[in-house]
Amino acid sequence: MRTIPYATDEDETVRTQITLTTSLKKAIEEKATKSGQSLSEYLRRAASLSILLDEQERENLTELAQIAIGSVDLKNHPQWSNKTKVTRWVKTMRSEWQ
Amino acid sequence: MAMKLVLPDTNILILALSNQKPYSSFLSSWIIDKQLIFSSVVVAEFLSGATDEEEKVFLSLLKPFPIIPVDLTVAQLGAYYRKKYLTQKTKLMLPDCLIAASCKVTKAALATADPKDFPIKEIEVLHLDSKVT
Numbered sequence: 427m428r429t430i431p432y433a434t435d436e437d438e439t440v441r442t443q444i445t446l447t448t449s450l451k452k453a454i455e456e457k458a459t460k461s462g463q464s465l466s467e468y469l470r471r472a473a474s475l476s477i478l479l480d481e482q483e484r485e486n487l488t489e490l491a492q493i494a495i496g497s498v499d500l501k502n503h504p505q506w507s508n509k510t511k512v513t514r515w516v517k518t519m520r521s522e523w524q
Numbered sequence: 525m526a527m528k529l530v531l532p533d534t535n536i537l538i539l540a541l542s543n544q545k546p547y548s549s550f551l552s553s554w555i556i557d558k559q560l561i562f563s564s565v566v567v568a569e570f571l572s573g574a575t576d577e578e579e580k581v582f583l584s585l586l587k588p589f590p591i592i593p594v595d596l597t598v599a600q601l602g603a604y605y606r607k608k609y610l611t612q613k614t615k616l617m618l619p620d621c622l623i624a625a626s627c628k629v630t631k632a633a634l635a636t637a638d639p640k641d642f643p644i645k646e647i648e649v650l651h652l653d654s655k656v657t
Contacts, residue, residue, distance in 0.1 A: 484556060490585060491555040497581035498542035503573065506538050513638045516535045519569055520617040 444469075529561045530554045530650070531592075531627050533636035534569040541582070550635065550652055560589045563626040565619050567591060592626040601625035605644055614643060 446454070458468035500507050505515050532540070532551065540551035554560045567586065571579055592598065602622040609616050616624075624644045627634045633648040642649050 483558075487556045487558060487588065490588070491552040494541060494555065494581055494585040495548045495552055496541070496543040498538065498574070498578050500542050502575055502578075503538075503542070506542060506573070509535075509539060509544070509637050512535045512538045515538075515573070516533070516569065517617075517638070517641070519572070520619040523618045 439466075527557055527559050529630060529632035530559045530635050531561050531563055531623070531630070531632040532566065533623065533634060533638070534566045535637040536635045536652070537566065537570050538573070539637060541578070546652065547637070554635075555585070558588070561626075561630055561632045562586060562589055562591045563623045564591055564593045565622050565626075569619075590630075592630055594622055594626075597629055598622060598625045601628060605646070609643070616644070617641070 454468055455465060458465050461468070463471070498506070504511075506512050532554070536547055536551070539547040541548075570582060574582060594602075599622070602618065602625040605621040605624055606616055606618055620641050621644075624634065624642060624647050626632070627647040633650050634642060635650045635652060636642060637652070639649045639651055
């Protein structure tokens with residue numbers, strides 16, 4: 427299981443200024459109050475989760491890239507064995523539209 | 525600032541997916557950085573040459589990325605490019621025009637192994653062979 431980074435009690439906090447829309451601020455305040463958190467705590471947690479999701483997505487995409495690259499076996503496609511042959515194959519197909 | 529979208533031409537996809545350098549490294553970066561966008565023309569061309577197994581992997585590659593259909597906007601713009609360049613005595617192939625139109629409407633750069641087929645000034649064409657790392 428993953429832990430939420432950047433939101434530990436030991437980490438030093440710094441004061442910062444952000445701009446929110448009125449409706450978003452209201453929604454955050456409602457949610458934060460319900461869960462007994464301050465606005466800052468709520469936003470720190472939201473930002474940490476966002477970073478975590480980005481990192482997870484990047485890991486998934488890295489895995490996808492590893493699966494995709496090399497998935498075409500040139501033994502099945504002598505017509506794709508180099509750049510010249512590939513560009514010729516594509517061009518021939520496109521010329522059929524004429 | 526968001527990273528630039530890249531639309532790979534069929535030739536780039538084939539070269540990259542068959543692990544031919546430097547195209548495979550470029551494609552890998554575009555996947556990981558979520559920069560990819562596909563043209564339905566390119567998808568059809570690739571699938572018409574792929575085996576069943578290759579099709580399966582390719583379809584999983586498409587999942588996280590947008591696929592641009594040949595809708596009315598793309599069709600009109602593609603036809604405009606074809607006519608415009610024909611009057612300048614440059615005969616462009618219609619699939620090339622449709623791919624270029626997809627790039628234009630999505631503001632994506634085109635990655636192709638054959639840049640001379642895309643003399644269209646309205647789009648950005650990446651010259652990958654001169655970017656070998």
